[in-house]
Amino acid sequence: NAGVTQTPKFQVLKTGQSMxxxxxQDMNHNSMYWYRQDPGMGLRLIYYSASEGTTDKGExxxxxxxxxxxxxEFSLRLESAAxxxxxxxxxxxxxxxxxxxxxxxxxxxxxxxxx
Amino acid sequence: xxxxxQNSGPLSVPxxxxxxxxxxxxxxxxxxxxxxRQYSGKSPELIMFIYSNGDKEDGRFTAQLNKAxxxxxxxxxxxxxxxxxxxxxxxxxxxxWGKLQFGAGTQVxxxx
Numbered sequence: 161n162a163g164v165t166q167t168p169k170f171q172v173l174k175t176g177q178s179m180x181x182x183x184x185q186d187m188n189h190n191s192m193y194w195y196r197q198d199p200g201m202g203l204r205l206i207y208y209s210a211s212e213g214t215t216d217k218g219e220x221x222x223x224x225x226x227x228x229x230x231x232x233e234f235s236l237r238l239e240s241a242a243x244x245x246x247x248x249x250x251x252x253x254x255x256x257x258x259x260x261x262x263x264x265x266x267x268x269x270x271x272x273x274x275x
Numbered sequence: 276x277x278x279x280x281q282n283s284g285p286l287s288v289p290x291x292x293x294x295x296x297x298x299x300x301x302x303x304x305x306x307x308x309x310x311x312r313q314y315s316g317k318s319p320e321l322i323m324f325i326y327s328n329g330d331k332e333d334g335r336f337t338a339q340l341n342k343a344x345x346x347x348x349x350x351x352x353x354x355x356x357x358x359x360x361x362x363x364x365x366x367x368x369x370x371x372w373g374k375l376q377f378g379a380g381t382q383v384x385x386x387x
Contacts, residue, residue, distance in 0.1 A: 193374070195377075200283065202377040202378055203377040208374060210373070218374070254373045262373060263321045264309075264321075264365075264373070264375060266318040266320070268318050269317075269318050
């Protein structure tokens with residue numbers, strides 16, 4: 161049982177390049193989330209998927225797109241990377257999309273640098 | 276704008292002492308409250324959650340919730356060097372589809 165996995169662990173991009181961050185969970189969770197974490201700013205929600213087939217914007221969605229490929233997988237795409245997107249990206253999942261009572265489980269993170 | 280506020284620290288605590296961390300939130304509709312611990316370079320991991328007013332204890336950790344005053348706190352008793360980490364407060368509400376609003380975190384440093 162791997163929990164939440166993310167690939168890659170590290171990535172360096174040049175401004176304007178594109179890439180996709182992959183996330184998968186094996187806990188049969190309905191809801192999945194993408195966060196970014198910047199120094200001194202905590203975790204900010206980029207996009208989330210309450211259930212398979214649905215996605216919605218979070219607090220900081222500009223410059224990103226997501227795909228909920230199936231129940232297990234939720235990817236985050238940067239179409240044209242900018243230095244402001246340098247951050248640590250975390251994927252998380254939780255059992256239910258309708259209750260706030262459930263713990264979110266986090267992946268190990270992707271450290272992205274855009275030069 | 277819903278906000279979750281924490282003192283950034285660092286909070287320096289002697290080994291064996293009690294560490295007290297506070298968190299205030301602005302959304303009165305908030306229902307569930309979580310404390311996550313994050314070691315440097317690692318992902319957040321859940322320590323405790325609480326959703327009823329009062330205290331909830333789990334080992335050396337106690338979470339305290341006061342919805343009227345809109346604050347939640349975390350006490351760490353008998354602090355150990357392994358407790359040195361950043362502690363994130365997270366808040367959800369019933370209409371949030373499981374979404375969490377995180378504070379910026381409080382860095383705790385336990386000194387031997």
